[in-house]
Amino acid sequence: MLRMIQLPIASRELRIAARKRSTFWIRLTAVLVASVIAAGFMVLARIGFPGGPRFGTALLGTLSWLAFIATVMAGVFLTSDSLSEEKREGTLGLLFLTNLRGFDVTSGKLLATSLRGFYAFLAILPVLSVTLLLGGVTGLQILRVSLALINSLFASLCAGLLVSAVSRNGQRAMSGTFLLILFLNVSGPLLDIIIRLNGWQGPARQNYFSLCSPWFVFSEGLGAAPGSFWRALLVNLFISWTFFALASLILPRSWQDKKSGAGQGQSAAWLYRWKYGGPAYRTTLRARLLELNPAVWLVCRERWQSSGIWALATVFASLLILVVFMGGGVEVWMGGSFFASLGTYGLYIWAAAWGPRFLVEARHSGLLELMLASPLEVNRIINGQWHGFLRMFGAPVIVLLLVCAVVGGFAQQGTFGGMAGPQTLPTWVMVAVGAAASLLTTAGNLAALIWFGIWAGLTSRNTNMAALKTLVLVQVAPVFVLGLASGLVTVLVMFPAMMAGAGGPSANVLEVVAVLLFPVLLAVAKNFLFISWSRRNLYRTFRERASRSTRNVAAIPALIRTPGTPPVIAALPNS
Numbered sequence: 001m002l003r004m005i006q007l008p009i010a011s012r013e014l015r016i017a018a019r020k021r022s023t024f025w026i027r028l029t030a031v032l033v034a035s036v037i038a039a040g041f042m043v044l045a046r047i048g049f050p051g052g053p054r055f056g057t058a059l060l061g062t063l064s065w066l067a068f069i070a071t072v073m074a075g076v077f078l079t080s081d082s083l084s085e086e087k088r089e090g091t092l093g094l095l096f097l098t099n100l101r102g103f104d105v106t107s108g109k110l111l112a113t114s115l116r117g118f119y120a121f122l123a124i125l126p127v128l129s130v131t132l133l134l135g136g137v138t139g140l141q142i143l144r145v146s147l148a149l150i151n152s153l154f155a156s157l158c159a160g161l162l163v164s165a166v167s168r169n170g171q172r173a174m175s176g177t178f179l180l181i182l183f184l185n186v187s188g189p190l191l192d193i194i195i196r197l198n199g200w201q202g203p204a205r206q207n208y209f210s211l212c213s214p215w216f217v218f219s220e221g222l223g224a225a226p227g228s229f230w231r232a233l234l235v236n237l238f239i240s241w242t243f244f245a246l247a248s249l250i251l252p253r254s255w256q257d258k259k260s261g262a263g264q265g266q267s268a269a270w271l272y273r274w275k276y277g278g279p280a281y282r283t284t285l286r287a288r289l290l291e292l293n294p295a296v297w298l299v300c301r302e303r304w305q306s307s308g309i310w311a312l313a314t315v316f317a318s319l320l321i322l323v324v325f326m327g328g329g330v331e332v333w334m335g336g337s338f339f340a341s342l343g344t345y346g347l348y349i350w351a352a353a354w355g356p357r358f359l360v361e362a363r364h365s366g367l368l369e370l371m372l373a374s375p376l377e378v379n380r381i382i383n384g385q386w387h388g389f390l391r392m393f394g395a396p397v398i399v400l401l402l403v404c405a406v407v408g409g410f411a412q413q414g415t416f417g418g419m420a421g422p423q424t425l426p427t428w429v430m431v432a433v434g435a436a437a438s439l440l441t442t443a444g445n446l447a448a449l450i451w452f453g454i455w456a457g458l459t460s461r462n463t464n465m466a467a468l469k470t471l472v473l474v475q476v477a478p479v480f481v482l483g484l485a486s487g488l489v490t491v492l493v494m495f496p497a498m499m500a501g502a503g504g505p506s507a508n509v510l511e512v513v514a515v516l517l518f519p520v521l522l523a524v525a526k527n528f529l530f531i532s533w534s535r536r537n538l539y540r541t542f543r544e545r546a547s548r549s550t551r552n553v554a555a556i557p558a559l560i561r562t563p564g565t566p567p568v569i570a571a572l573p574n575s
Contacts, residue, residue, distance in 0.1 A: 009100065009108030017112040022465060023119060029472055030070075030120035033480045034063055034127040040484040045134065056134030061222065063128055064145045068218050071117060071153035072181060073349075077468040078113040079160030080177035081170040083251060085462055088168060088364070092251075102248040106161055110244065113160075117153045121146075144221030144229055151236050152214040156181055158243035165247040166254055170463050174353065184239070188213040211235040277303050294376060295384020296391065298367075299358055306392050309350070313399040316343055320403050340407040344442055347400060348475050349467075351446050355453020356466035358385055363458075368546050378542045382535075385454055397446065405439035437520040444527035448474050451534040458538070458545050478526050486519035 017023055041059045083105070086092035095105055125146065131137040160177045167173035188209035195208075210216040211232040220229040276282055281303070289297035319339075362368035371381055453470045460466035 009095070009104045010111045011108075013108040013112035014115060017115045022469070023116045026116050026472075027119045027123045029477050031123035031127070033066070033477060034124040036480050036484055037062055037066075038127050038130055041134070054136055056131040056136040059134060060128065060131040060137050060142070060145065063124065063131075064149065064218070064222055067121070067124060067149050068152055068215075070120070071149050072156050072185065072214065074113075074117045074153055075156035075158070075160030075181055076174055076177050077464045078116065079109065079157045080164055080173045081462055081464045082109045082113060083161065083164040083247075084167045084170060084173045087254075088170075096252055102251040106165070106244065106248045106251060110157055110161060114153065114157055117157070118150075121149060121153065140226075141222070144226060145218070147233060148214075148218040148221035148229075151217055151233055151240075155184065155214045155236055155240045155243075158240045158247070159184065161247040162243045162250075165251045171353075171357065174464060185213050185215040189216055207232075212239060275304065276301055293380050293384045293387065295371070295381045296388045298362075299385055299388030300392055306396055309347075309393050309396040309400070312343060312346070313396040313403070316340070316403045317399055320406060340404045343400065344404055347397070347442075348445060348449060349471060351449040352453055352471040352475070353463065353467040354389070355385075355450045355470060356457025356460060357463050358388075359454060359457030360460065360463045360466060363546070372543060372546055379539060382454065382538050382542060386450065389450055401439055401442055404442055405435040407438075410434070433517075437517065441520055441523045444524055445475060448527040448530040448534075451531045451538075455534040455538055458542065474530050482519060482522045482526060486522060489518050 038059060041055055041062075045055045083092070086095075092105070128142055128145070131142070132139065159180045160173075163176040163180055164173050167176060188211065189207075191209040192207050207216065207228055211228065212235055213232070214236055217229065217232045217236055220227045220232060277285070282301075285300065286297060289300060359368065362371070372378075449470055452474050453466065456466035456470045457463070460469060
């Protein structure tokens with residue numbers, strides 16, 4: 001008789017993942033976002049907006065690009081800390097005391113994490129099929145796009161497993177997974193572009209290194225002709241399975257703690273000094289911040305936290321100065337707006353990951369329980385994280401916000417500058433209004449992400465799920481709903497001016513102001529609701545939530561980390 005369960009870890013992880021609320025909410029959020037976008041396109045087609053059969057192609061491109069971005073980032077949020085978390089908690093070694101292999105553990109983690117992403121993909125698949133009704137899309141094109149999305153999801157999850165197998169720190173695993181996925185998607189197409197620009201390829205245009213890129217597979221599947229789609233898909237599957245095999249081989253050899261020696265002790269001391277500074281720096285920082293707020297001191301201890309944000313701000317500011325001195329036109333500002341949007345979204349992802357980090361690590365290390373047992377007030381613990389954020393990242397974030405605001409202002413002027421007329425706003429007014437709108441929206445989004453991230457860090461099991469929850473609920477889901485509402489208002493207000501042509505009437509002042517300010521007002525209202533809700537729940541239920549989480553987290557590590565002493569068993573809650 002054959003055994004019914006060949007992979008016990010996979011079976012257990014699948015049952016746990018299927019019962020989690022996050023699995024249900026990720027699937028529901030995906031189908032809601034896709035349905036809202038599809039409804040917006042159908043409304044535009046219904047009211048006679050120019051486009052005709054191209055609405056099907058536009059809807060397929062919009063939904064598939066958003067789904068591709070989500071699948072590419074799945075490994076960062078779902079698998080990058082799946083194995084490294086087991087190492088930190090000491091439970092991975094217990095699994096290898098049995099006859100389980102590395103393949104059993106990695107397959108269980110892969111199946112459990114892929115279940116959420118695959119359910120979300122299945123939820124949006126019927127919405128993708130709606131594009132057939134709008135025209136301009138074939139069934140084979142939808143099939144290729146679906147296979148490309150599954151391929152990018154699988155590649156991202158396997159990359160996260162590989163990085164998690166060699167890592168122990170959650171933040172480093174998350175960053176390493178992001179860099180590996182970025183390298184996998186971008187390096188191949190860039191190499192082929194360099195080869196073609198230098199004429200090394202000859203007259204025939206071939207894509208050799210691009211076959212390794214999930215982005216290339218997706219772009220080939222989205223096109224009308226398959227091109228190199230099937231070859232690239234096979235190459236990507238080989239790379240993904242190679243990542244999975246390497247993770248299975250490395251994991252049994254990397255879960256142990258390294259032996260401490262004289263050389264490793266000196267290396268650890270050097271790393272500690274590099275991370276927290278020398279004795280004089282630590283003493284000065286402690287004397288300056290400890291009396292002000294101990295929570296601020298704890299948040300600001302790592303001195304290199306803001307280096308990445310400073311580097312990004314320096315690059316963007318240098319590019320802005322270069323464009324201004326070169327006298328860029330409307331096309332340059334529109335291109336700069338695209339790159340500024342990419343930088344802004346990267347800033348949002350970083351804020352969603354940084355917000356919950358302190359409370360998640362404090363809960364797992366027992367620091368939060370010690371803080372609650374001290375005379376430190378709850379409101380000082382909560383406000384200390386916000387003040388620490390302002391102290392560490394306030395200056396570079398302000399530089400980034402100003403750069404993005406200037407670029408966004410000139411891009412807004414280029415968008416509405418073609419509707420010239422006697423009643424339109426002057427150029428400098430449109431630039432100022434666009435810059436102020438961009439600055440207010442981006443700053444509000446960052447504040448909402450930080451405050452909701454603090455709440456998510458108190459209520460989530462790990463940093464990755466807290467960051468995913470924060471990013472989806474605060475930024476991703478609302479931006480489509482608000483974007484649809486503002487897009488409909490833009491179409492209804494500006495439609496006569498766009499259809500009139502050069503000789504017809506132009507948009508007046510009230511129409512331009514309405515189009516510029518309506519999405520800003522919606523974003524301000526959304527951010528105000530998230531900030532007020534997060535602060536109210538933090539102040540009201542912080543001690544209750546913290547005591548509940550520390551009691552559940554600290555029980556098992558106490559049995560694992562101190563085998564030489566009798567375990568302290570926490571009292572069971574009253575039934």
